[in-house]
Amino acid sequence: MAMIDCFGETSDVAITILVDNRADLIVESTETVKVFTDKPLLAEHGFAALVELQHVGVRILWDAGITSIALPENMALMEIEPQSIDVIALSHGHHDHTAALTAVIQGMALRPKARDWEPGSGEDEMVRHARGRGVAVVAHPAALRERWRRKKNGGWYGPIQPPPRLEWEAAGAELVLSEGPYKLGPGCWTTGTVPRLSFERSGIPKRLFYRDGETFVPDHTEEEQAIVINVREKGLVILSGCAHSGIVNTINHARRISGVNRVWAVLGGFHLARANQDELDRTIGEVKKLDPQLVSPTHCTGFYPICRFAAEMPDAFVPCAVGLKFLF
Ligand SMILES: [Fe+2]
Numbered sequence: 001m002a003m004i005d006c007f008g009e010t011s012d013v014a015i016t017i018l019v020d021n022r023a024d025l026i027v028e029s030t031e032t033v034k035v036f037t038d039k040p041l042l043a044e045h046g047f048a049a050l051v052e053l054q055h056v057g058v059r060i061l062w063d064a065g066i067t068s069i070a071l072p073e074n075m076a077l078m079e080i081e082p083q084s085i086d087v088i089a090l091s092h093g094h095h096d097h098t099a100a101l102t103a104v105i106q107g108m109a110l111r112p113k114a115r116d117w118e119p120g121s122g123e124d125e126m127v128r129h130a131r132g133r134g135v136a137v138v139a140h141p142a143a144l145r146e147r148w149r150r151k152k153n154g155g156w157y158g159p160i161q162p163p164p165r166l167e168w169e170a171a172g173a174e175l176v177l178s179e180g181p182y183k184l185g186p187g188c189w190t191t192g193t194v195p196r197l198s199f200e201r202s203g204i205p206k207r208l209f210y211r212d213g214e215t216f217v218p219d220h221t222e223e224e225q226a227i228v229i230n231v232r233e234k235g236l237v238i239l240s241g242c243a244h245s246g247i248v249n250t251i252n253h254a255r256r257i258s259g260v261n262r263v264w265a266v267l268g269g270f271h272l273a274r275a276n277q278d279e280l281d282r283t284i285g286e287v288k289k290l291d292p293q294l295v296s297p298t299h300c301t302g303f304y305p306i307c308r309f310a311a312e313m314p315d316a317f318v319p320c321a322v323g324l325k326f327l328f
Pocket residue numbers: 092094242244
């Protein structure tokens with residue numbers, strides 16, 4: 001994938017963690033990381049974030065948690081109206097990133113309500129009303145796969161239902177499938193498919209398959225992508241979902257497509273919970289070399305790998321938790 005000519009830049013971005021594995025009410029605000037609320041937010045094994053390009057008023061929902069409970073509850077506690085979201089994007093199709101999406105889209109009330117129209121009402125106005133507002137859900141086509149898990153005893157678990165596309169569409173969303181980068185706002189794109197060129201293997205599922213007709217094909221979660229934002233005078237802010245493609249691969253791909261080398265911040269799931277020592281050492285080494293101002297590995301990164309980032313990048317490391325608002 002070559003560089004995008006018109007990648008663009010933004011003057012600022014705010015990333016608010018809406019769902020994460022960890023909640024923490026005793027964090028102190030700093031200049032770049034604000035505590036959004038002191039209300040009791042819910043944590044779960046899932047991820048969701050709100051990306052705001054404040055100067056242009058674009059609000060992007062990134063992923064949707066593992067239950068239909070935490071995301072709507074946390075948004076309500078943080079007074080983030082579903083109707084205020086302009087576009088939704090998904091890192092991949094796993095359940096811990098998609099479960100609350102139907103509830104959020106329904107909360108947007110996109111479908112128009114029937115109402116009376118006076119004689120002489122303009123057809124233009126009636127047609128505009130009938131169309132409703134519409135909101136795009138940007139996803140990689142492989143995110144919609146039906147998956148199966150091979151059990152250790154040789155049996156199978158499945159079918160694991162694909163994300164409920166029909167429910168989203170029935171609630172008024174429009175699915176936008178894109179294998180490559182997709183523009184979400186000025187200087188803000190999904191990465192599209194991340195080429196897997198590095199040593200990283202720990203994010204690749206070993207026993208997951210998808211069904212292609214009557215054939216079961218190993219599923220490596222090829223759809224996994226991140227959001228990359230080019231912030232003026234700073235550099236790239238990279239927000240991952242689970243990083244099944246490898247966080248180093250993801251960062252390098254973000255640099256390639258944007259043509260920007262400087263990495264300002266990396267946050268989200270790094271999927272290192274089951275990485276061996278060598279892979280973990282090399283991953284931390286590569287991230288460290290880039291010298292980002294902020295690194296906040298969370299969700300599926302794993303407790304020990306998070307501690308290693310904290311120990312080896314003490315100035316950049318921020319422990320993530322639901323309700324934090326990162327300002328860049
Ligand atoms: Fe995942």
